Amino acid sequence: MKQNIKNLLYTELEEYFVQKYRQKFRAKQVFKWLSLGVTSFAQMTDISKKMAEELSEDFFISDLKILRKETSKDKTVKFLYELSDGNTIESVLMQYKHGMSICISTQVGCNMGCTFCASTVGGKVRDLEAGEILDQVIFTAKAEGVRISNIVLMGIGEPLDNYDNVIRFLKNVNDEHGVNIGYRHISLSTCGLVDGIDRLAQENMPLTLSISLHAPNDGIRNKTMPVSKKYPYHELLGAVKRYLAKTGRRVSFEYTLIKDVNDRPEHARELCQHLKGMLCHVNLIPVNPARGTMAPSELKRIRQFQEMLLSGGLNATVRRTLGTDINAACGQLRRAEFQKSKEGETV
Numbered sequence: 471m472k473q474n475i476k477n478l479l480y481t482e483l484e485e486y487f488v489q490k491y492r493q494k495f496r497a498k499q500v501f502k503w504l505s506l507g508v509t510s511f512a513q514m515t516d517i518s519k520k521m522a523e524e525l526s527e528d529f530f531i532s533d534l535k536i537l538r539k540e541t542s543k544d545k546t547v548k549f550l551y552e553l554s555d556g557n558t559i560e561s562v563l564m565q566y567k568h569g570m571s572i573c574i575s576t577q578v579g580c581n582m583g584c585t586f587c588a589s590t591v592g593g594k595v596r597d598l599e600a601g602e603i604l605d606q607v608i609f610t611a612k613a614e615g616v617r618i619s620n621i622v623l624m625g626i627g628e629p630l631d632n633y634d635n636v637i638r639f640l641k642n643v644n645d646e647h648g649v650n651i652g653y654r655h656i657s658l659s660t661c662g663l664v665d666g667i668d669r670l671a672q673e674n675m676p677l678t679l680s681i682s683l684h685a686p687n688d689g690i691r692n693k694t695m696p697v698s699k700k701y702p703y704h705e706l707l708g709a710v711k712r713y714l715a716k717t718g719r720r721v722s723f724e725y726t727l728i729k730d731v732n733d734r735p736e737h738a739r740e741l742c743q744h745l746k747g748m749l750c751h752v753n754l755i756p757v758n759p760a761r762g763t764m765a766p767s768e769l770k771r772i773r774q775f776q777e778m779l780l781s782g783g784l785n786a787t788v789r790r791t792l793g794t795d796i797n798a799a800c801g802q803l804r805r806a807e808f809q810k811s812k813e814g815e816t817v
């Protein structure tokens with residue numbers, strides 16, 4: 471079985487070239503070409519025709535087909551990509567003052583079942599391989615002719631539920647011989663898989679860990695995030711504290727405000743008690759219309775909530791929501807939109 475060459479780490483590619491050709495430097499050439507989005511070995515003009523043919527006997531180069539591209543009023547661009555097996559995923563490119571940022575998917579679907587999220591409808595179909603995660607960065611940059619400077623792993627899927635592929639992707643996207651995006655420009659978001667957080671703390675990757683918290687206690691969290699039944703609040707915060715102690719990196723907490731569910735003053739007070747003294751930042755997010763059941767908090771209530779966190783000693787901001795009009799905002803990405811619409815279902 472041929473494997474996707476983009477699943478190999480740079481060091482593994484070096485090993486391959488040393489063993490087969492005694493030419494370590496070839497890894498540098500090939501890795502660079504892959505990061506530019508070539509789709510065949512014949513396009514690599516600095517390797518011989520013979521070597522290109524031999525490489526294509528051992529490997530294939532994955533590609534992503536754009537099925538649909540939508541541009542929002544705020545210039546956010548959402549891509550619906552088709553993978554080689556016909557499954558679909560979405561990636562979102564956003565413009566910020568500090569540069570282009572991409573939100574990428576790590577799984578086809580998701581098993582975590584958060585009630586405010588469209589990505590989990592239908593569960594998980596499969597994990598994405600490292601090369602398929604990387605392809606979203608490579609082919610989006612190529613399609614738009616831009617340099618991507620920031621990555622958020624916050625699209626479809628739970629990154630820590632696809633741990634090995636995600637770590638492999640992170641190493642490759644960070645590698646100076648390829649796409650070369652610094653860990654400090656990468657955020658990984660998790661719904662709270664405690665084992666994964668503990669493992670990630672040992673990886674020596676100075677990225678930003680972002681916790682989808684969305685509630686001030688287990689009672690409310692249990693209603694919207696089934697993961698909290700396995701990993702309750704105190705276990706999750708315990709893992710975050712261990713992560714902080716090991717990495718010294720500030721952690722971000724995502725808190726989606728849902729009208730009358732988690733946006734009351736007593737909820738803000740409870741949150742302050744839990745997070746006080748922690749090296750963290752709270753991102754307040756007005757809930758996006760995803761599954762039609764939850765109403766966003768009013769702006770006045772959001773500001774009040776923020777004020778209470780600030781006066782409670784926490785660092786808190788309200789996130790600017792991008793791409794809502796094209797369903798590209800948090801919790802709005804779907805894995806199967808294309809297939810469903812082909813079948814004539816309402817999505």
Ligand code: SF4
Binds near residue numbers: 580582587
């Ligand atoms: S919010 Fe994230 S973890 Fe939760 S269901 Fe959606 S994709 Fe999965």
